Amino acid sequence: MDNFIVSARKYRPQTFDSVVGQKHVTTTLKNAIRSGQLAQAFLFCGPRGVGKTTCARILARAINCQHPTPDMEPCGECESCRSMAEGGAMNFFELDAASNNGVDEMRELVKQVYIPPQTGRYKVYIIDEVHMLSTAAFNAFLKTLEEPPAYAKFILATTEKHKVIPTILSRCQVFDFKRIPSDDIVAHLRNIAQHEGVEYDEEALHIIARQAEGGLRDALSTYDLLVSFTQGHLTRQLCNENLNLLDTEYYFRLVDYLRAGDIASSLLLHQEVVEHGFDGQHFLTGLCQHVRNLLVALDPATHKLMDVSDVERGRYGEQAVNCGLALLLRYLDVASDFDYRYKEAGNKRLFVEVALTKLASLVTYT
Numbered sequence: 001m002d003n004f005i006v007s008a009r010k011y012r013p014q015t016f017d018s019v020v021g022q023k024h025v026t027t028t029l030k031n032a033i034r035s036g037q038l039a040q041a042f043l044f045c046g047p048r049g050v051g052k053t054t055c056a057r058i059l060a061r062a063i064n065c066q067h068p069t070p071d072m073e074p075c076g077e078c079e080s081c082r083s084m085a086e087g088g089a090m091n092f093f094e095l096d097a098a099s100n101n102g103v104d105e106m107r108e109l110v111k112q113v114y115i116p117p118q119t120g121r122y123k124v125y126i127i128d129e130v131h132m133l134s135t136a137a138f139n140a141f142l143k144t145l146e147e148p149p150a151y152a153k154f155i156l157a158t159t160e161k162h163k164v165i166p167t168i169l170s171r172c173q174v175f176d177f178k179r180i181p182s183d184d185i186v187a188h189l190r191n192i193a194q195h196e197g198v199e200y201d202e203e204a205l206h207i208i209a210r211q212a213e214g215g216l217r218d219a220l221s222t223y224d225l226l227v228s229f230t231q232g233h234l235t236r237q238l239c240n241e242n243l244n245l246l247d248t249e250y251y252f253r254l255v256d257y258l259r260a261g262d263i264a265s266s267l268l269l270h271q272e273v274v275e276h277g278f279d280g281q282h283f284l285t286g287l288c289q290h291v292r293n294l295l296v297a298l299d300p301a302t303h304k305l306m307d308v309s310d311v312e313r314g315r316y317g318e319q320a321v322n323c324g325l326a327l328l329l330r331y332l333d334v335a336s337d338f339d340y341r342y343k344e345a346g347n348k349r350l351f352v353e354v355a356l357t358k359l360a361s362l363v364t365y366t
Contacts, residue, residue: 008220011192013054015073016062020188020216021180022051028175029059030072038063039173041145041154043130045161046177049217053128055177056155060084060092060124063153080120091117091124098129103136110144113152122153130156131163138165145171179214182206182307188216189223193234198227200234206309207239246278248312251290252319258331258356259323261363266356280352284339291332294320298328330362 013019016026025044032038042059044052062068066078074081083089095109109125117123127133133141145154145168156172158164186205193200208226212219222243230238240247250273257265273283296302297316306313320328338355345351 006221007192007224008049008217011188011220013051013058014076016055016058017071017073019051019055019058021184022055022177025051025055025175025177029055029062033059033062033068033072038153040148040152041156041172043161043164043169043172043174044155044157044177045174046159047179047215048159049212049215049219050177050180051216052157052177053126055175056126056157057084059155060122060126060153063122063124064089064091064120083119089120091120091122092126093124094126094128096128097132097137102134103140106133106137106140110140113144114149116149117151122151124153124155126155126157128157129159130168131158131160135165138168142167142171180216181214182209185209185212185214185216185219189219192220192223196227196232198232198234201236202309203236203311204234204239206307206312207236207243207245210307211243211245244277246273246276246282246286248290248308251287252315254287254356255290255294255319255323255331258359259327259363261360263357263360266360267353270352270356274349280348281339281342283352284335284342284355287335288332288339291328291335294323295325295328295332298325327362331359334358334362 016030019026042056044056046052058074061074061076061081061084062072064080064084065074066080067075069075076082076085080089084092093109093112095105113123113125144152148154154172156164156168161169161174161176186202186209189205189208190200192198193205204226208219208222211222226234226239226242229242237247239245250269254266254269257269270283293306293308293316296305297313297320300317303313303317306316308316323331334355338351342348342351
């Protein structure tokens, strides 16, 4: 059997333009390469899985590329690009500070810095999770970071910028990576699915993107898991089942019952949810989120604030208009109050049933 390569590695961007959702960073880096105004040290900050190490590797290839493209991308074909791709580059070093955080490791690195590169223009050092360095290691690194040889470039990466000491921050050009928008994640997943011949629902891709919370690596890991679980047929139902998520279809049905004042159907729906293994807190929190989306859906101008597919966005808009602003505000007031007080309730099931009864009774007084 062929060795399986996870999507996060197989589809790791090889050029600045293929990096997802960080155009403000990649554009600045390309302009710096074009103008020859490269800083001596860079600090890439941001959440996990958003492209910090990927951009660091692309930058390392680009500044040593023998034949860069007119857009300052690495060519991928010269000796320098090939040696880095194969892991044999003698002027490229990557250090994981989480496991090499002592002063001895840093002193050894500093010694290497002052040996000129045998090939290429620059020696590039990538230090990942730099906030994990000990205070002594930071201090041993300071002078070299401030006045390195002209051929040395440092690219530091961290998920916790606040833990990096100010004397390091002041010596670096800082780039803040942002969480990747769900639409960008969905587009990337769609391209991969099409390339791999995986059948998918748009709703399924949006579910994966929402769960990733702006981290592309997390999204790709979840995608690989679900492709295996569904045998290459990504559907909304199967994704919810595998990720143990409560399908929004329950909430669309529930709000219809509440708007009709149908207490019995509301209680039976709750029973159905309980039988699927979801607790009352999860149910109430999801209801608050659903009503929030309905409020946002009342005005087309705020539809973009909903992290859902176009199909679901239309359903939210239709149900929101049927409910109206006054009723939705009442729903949110009651649901959020019960959600807040849930932990204090003695009989959890009764507590949720009382909440549903109150919600279904609101239409009488609206």
